[in-house]
Amino acid sequence: MLLKDFSLITPTLEAELIIKAIETVISPSVIRQTLLETGSCEERTRKLPSGLVVCLVIAMNLWSSDAMGDVLKNLVNGLSREWTRLGQYWKVPSSSSISEARQRLGCWAMSRLFHKIVRPLATAQTPGAFLGGLRVMAVDGTVLDVPDSAANAKVFGYPGSRKGTRAAFPKVRLVLLIEAGTHLIVDALIC
Template identity: 40%
Template sequence: MEPMARVRKTLAEKIDVAHLMSVGVLASVCPRALIDEVLAQTERASKRERLLPAPAVVYYIMAMALWREAPLEEVLRVVCEGLQWLSRGQAPAVQASKAAISQARSRLGAEVMEQLAERVLSPLAAPGMPGAWYRRWRIMALDGTAMDVADEKTNAAFFGYPGSSRGSSAFPQARVLGLVECGTHAVVAAAMAPCSQGETTLAQTLCVKFKPDMLVLADRGFYGFGLWGKACASGASLVWRVKANLKLDVHRQLPDGSYLSEVFDSADRQRPAGQGQVVRVIDYTLKDSASPVQDSYRLVTNILDHEQAPALDLAALYHERWEIEGVFDEFKTHLRGASTVLRSKTPELVRQELWGLLLAHFAIRQLMAQAACTQGLDPDRLSFTHAVRVIKRKMPQAAAIPP
């Protein structure tokens, strides 16, 4: 039997209004004026008239996340026809080869996309949005994931392969750490590095993104005296799980079952009372869970007043941290689809593609938050997969199309 020939997937020859509107969704997140400003700041603006001007390349990189199933030239065609429609025919028609697209991406680099993400990614939940707030705090989560990248020599040398009990992994991996708004699933800040770099190291760079109105949840892998202190200095409220064997003396028992204690730097062998950092500790066990063994949890928080946030509330709230796993699934599975590996073949373009992926995800989540807000709904009640289909195939009623 002869092997079946591979069929090259294409998008419709005639781009319909749905595709044009989907480009509009991306443009609503990154307006042309903002792109021009960032291009000027990074000195990446086109110095001469090119077949692929830099702003079009920016939108193209974001669009790669929406049309993972299509060849690069097809994605570019959709983007450029969409930009023509948005500009009422003022934008130039573009046809470019895969080599020309690669050269244009290399000229742009990763810094432009990173700076755009720095300017664009932000919390979406308005005060009082269902599922997004606890009292005066915006519920946030901090966690990381790994992304497979193309198995090229330059990628392997830079990102490295993750450890495996059965030899090396099939693909090099980039580590991505995200700060996520749990109620809207919006990634509000991110950091990326080779897979050999730990999440706690990356977290040092994200602490500066914490704000006083945030309540940041994190798993036990993140706790360390230095990182905890830096996170507290941001003014944010923290609820982090710690390992059960962390020695925490009871200094004062509180009415809600929690207690005050102190944490110290591991290098401090003396640990004199009153010289550490005061924390509130919440110990609890999950009963009737799916696990055959009862799960014991120990949380530490810098909310020392039990009346501001009772222990039972914080114990229930901590499990909102799992929302971030759903976020990673959204851009690792639902956006990437059957294409499980990032397309880019060099570390610089991998970083560029990752920032574009995060921006595209934010555009979708912003549209969903706007739709939920108009109906007074929790954004969790909306389907991310359906939203992607709407943006790609239908005319979204809530899409913000720039004039």
């Protein structure tokens, strides 16, 4: 049996295509509704409205090697006016302002938005997605380090280690439900 020659291809998508994909999948109205439900709306007019911060958090995962300010600038330039509603002379906020905006948003809003939007996407034509008429799903888990703080240690704890020693960081245990045909994470649980 001969193996077929293959090479790994790293796809490079233009920012415009990625921003269009975000706008297509996540409508501004769903974000606004989620922010209202979680109490994450701003009480006063800010340079970084909560809806834009949601898009920034998503975009930061797509362009993880870029500076937050650059990601935000590209995001504002690429999103439609329905999303941003920012003035003509908008200036990119400092990195500390961006961090504060992310803290104001909190994780509850992003978690709620994830559960509203994410769903299996495979069709009958997707290779490996169905077996005997049933959707093939997989459960996987991973462990992530979190900053070594008393609060994180209290919530997540340290892994076991030799007697008299302690691991360097508290660990978050993450269990994922994944659609096998698309490799899409459709649910997640933090343990």
